[in-house]
Amino acid sequence: MMTFSLTLSGSDLLLLAPEIFLTLWFCLVLAVDFSMKEINHKTLAYLSVGGLSVTLLNLIWFDLSGVEGALFRNMFVLDQLAIFFKIFIVLATILVVLMSIDYVRNFRVFKGEYYVLVLMSALGMMFMASAQDLLSVFVTLEFSTFGFYILVAYLREDMRSSEAGLKFFILGVFVAGLLAYGISLVYGETGTLIFSEMVGTSGSYGLAIGFLLIFAALGFKIGAVPFHSWIPDTYQGSPTPVTAFLSIAPKGAALAILIRMFYVALATFKPMWVLLFVVASILSMTYGNIVAIAQKNIKRLLAYSGIAQIGNVMIGLAAGTKQGSDAIMFYLLTYLFANLGAFAVVIGVSNLIKSDEIEDYSGLNRRSPFLAAAMLIFLLSLAGVPPLAGFIGKLYIFVAAMEQELYTLLIVGLVNIVISMYYYLIVVKKMYISEPTDPSPLIISTPLKTAVCIGIAGTLFLGIYPKPFIDWAVSATLMFSNLAGQTAATQSVSSLLGG
């Protein structure tokens, strides 16, 4: 039986400081929204950004000073890995809030609550990054998804938004059931819920099925094939800032759990789960890229491109080494800037021309050279073209896979780069080569411009001088250093795959 000691010392509270602060802060935002009826929603947005910035600074201080520890019998752990993903999530949230300011004007009601829900989801995901125990995985995952259920269906008058919300909700609840069932099976087989205590348990069918169910639930979160079916419709129907948020932050949080679960709890079964990730990765990349070619709507295109990008991320998981996890984390950073940047441009364009069709991007270069150039940089980074961040991210992941001699995966990954180039270039063609039907210039607001500029700066900096960020990722996963010695086990699997 587990017993919890609920007496928290001052130093324990310190570990929770970012979360506690953010909890208080979103209560504050809510209180301000309720008490001051006439307040401009912009003020609330800047209030939220302020709170998130303080949290970000707090986390950066944790990272630099090396604050670490665990609470509640290892249910909540704060290590370098958790801090990395928390910074990732908070950064994504700041950018999303900045992008939202223009979009929230379109909402009829509940403008203030929007920011509260965004902050709440961010809080849930920050807890996910610290989850070290299957129970806390379940609770934090549902907590973070709870906010999204509402956010996705926020455009109440829009049928597509309601449809997106319904789809997301029903599938999400179904997946929660799978997760709970998987956890119960794993607990039945191992007698523990904590990852680090599962090391060395002997394999059994119950354990395998249990972890497959958990993987399915997390695969749903990151949008890996075959758990991707909700993604295109939900992405298209949701308010665009929510799509942007959904496309990056939950993926980071879920990957934190995936890395912990597979690298720590299941380290001994590596040959088996490598196969799982190889298959999921090949399916995601190929399916995402091929279906993306046929898309006419930019949000759907980015949705399918996101499925393909997750396939790339899973190459790193399939490598199953410290280098693999470093590569994933670096890749996520590059994806953060490029993908959020692309969505920021989409928001800017759709605010002005009220359309998300790729056809309506015709001649964007003539209407707004800034937006077109930004979109060009983001799409090419997603495609993996030097000197942009995405190229280094892809190369890093490929190097990690090559060190594990996963040839099949590498070849599929490389072929997919060429396929993806095609549909990204179709958008580029529309923006730069096609002539606009309406040549009136487009002018975007300052907060959105700030978000786009942060995206451009990040994409260029990570591409030209990635060293500090690579070093950061490397130091965040020092606990996985021992994984490097397990190459022999993978080699047998990779030889099975035609290596």
Add this chain to the structure above:
Amino acid sequence: MAEYTLLIILFAPFLGAVALILVPNQQALLVRAVAAAAAGISLLASFYLFFAYDPDKGGFQFVQRFPWSEELGIAFYVGVDGIGAPLVFASAILLFAGIFISWHIKDRAKEFYIFLLILAAATIGVFMSLDLFFLYFFYEMSVLPMYLLLGMWGSHTKGYLSMTDPEGKKLRDSVGFIFNFGSNSKEYAAMKLTLFLSAGAVAALMGILLIYHFSGLHTFDILVLREQAKFSDTLSWIIWLLVFFGFASIAPIWPLHSWSPVGHAAAPAATSMLHAGVLMKLGHFSIIRVAFEIFPETTRELMPIAAVLCIFSIVYGGLVAYFAKDTKYVIGYSSSSHMGYVFLGMAALDYISLTGAVIYMFAHALATGMLFAMAGWVYDQTHTRDIPSLGGLVTRMPFVAGCFVIACMASVGMPGTVNFIAEVMIIVGSWNKYPVQVIVAVLGIVLTMAYLFKMMRGLFYGKLDEGYEHAHDATGFVNRMPLLLMIVCSITFGLFPGHFYDIVQSTVVPMLDRINQTAPLVTQASPGLLP
């Protein structure tokens, strides 16, 4: 200052592109001046580089090395040998000439110069990279600006289709997207070029990753890899083939060439110049830098593949060029054909022929640059590239016609131009090993004469067609300077090839000694290896 020469050559165009972002679009003259200044600095520095390269010392000179990521074993490591230096020089000449050739572009001139500078800088970057990672980095970086340059400022090809299918419909619908040889739009050409080159690049990347992993040295440093990397026979064959065909797709070797004439035809003049002049040489150069340096033995075993394929390149390219009706198609296919000569020179693995191949790359860059520049001028004046509908332009543009004659002479290898020296060296050097190919190559020269003179006659002589009375000659400094620059370079090096020959020899001899196993590698101290 001298040790930073390479960095100046490389970063002047990049910084020029960044500076252009800040220049307002309306100030057309300032935009051009900034671009010309950036290219000019690069040209002056590469001129210095070319003549300051010491052939007695040989090896890699002007070396600069900055660690970039220890985690992945990457360093920003640049230096040139006797092969890189002339190609850097040629790139800088063509960039500078190209800026002036496109002086009259009105539509989005700022973006045009930004992409042109990035394209040229990336190309220059490949020629000086001593790190496999950066070689690939710049290689892939040079592909994307091509897409935009072709798509935004290119032109549709109409005359080409009229030969077979006036509407273009049947062909467009029949063969699918990539292999649709009938499509005539610039968008199609741009997309095809980008996808082909990306596919080739990705194959080469696979080879590079295999080198990185199986050398076990945890480095992308070419100098370390060529000294220490050992690979099993099967593996080195696989890697060699991946690297060879990956890079040869840009060269372009038959049967991977089909993107190239379409791309040339659609591209604006300055882009065609850079594309045919230097971008295609990235293929040969990268094969020499990666395959020749790191896999000398495999190169000896497998290079006959190139000797076989080059026959097809020469004959096929030449024949299509003879029958083509579009000026840019003629020059484009002639480039494909002429790149076969470089492959022949490389395949023979002979001191004279490989030296000839390197000089030929430089010579061809200038000759093709001139031809494309003037085809672009004619197109700007007449708005057609259809040879049968043109004629008699010599009365309207005597200067351009005169330059065109010189360019044709250079392209066929008339004595006095640098092309002559290169061709003779390739032919003499490979005679012992590949007599059949040499006979084909000589016939290919005859074919070159036939189609170039046919085009010359079609464009400039005969009766002046109605409607072209208003065509202008190239007048003034801006229009004449780029043509004269290329002609002067071509003839100067044709008459005084001494230094050029020496620097190429200084690199080619030790490389071939290693490949032919007559002498071991002379170790060159790498700054990265020193304590």
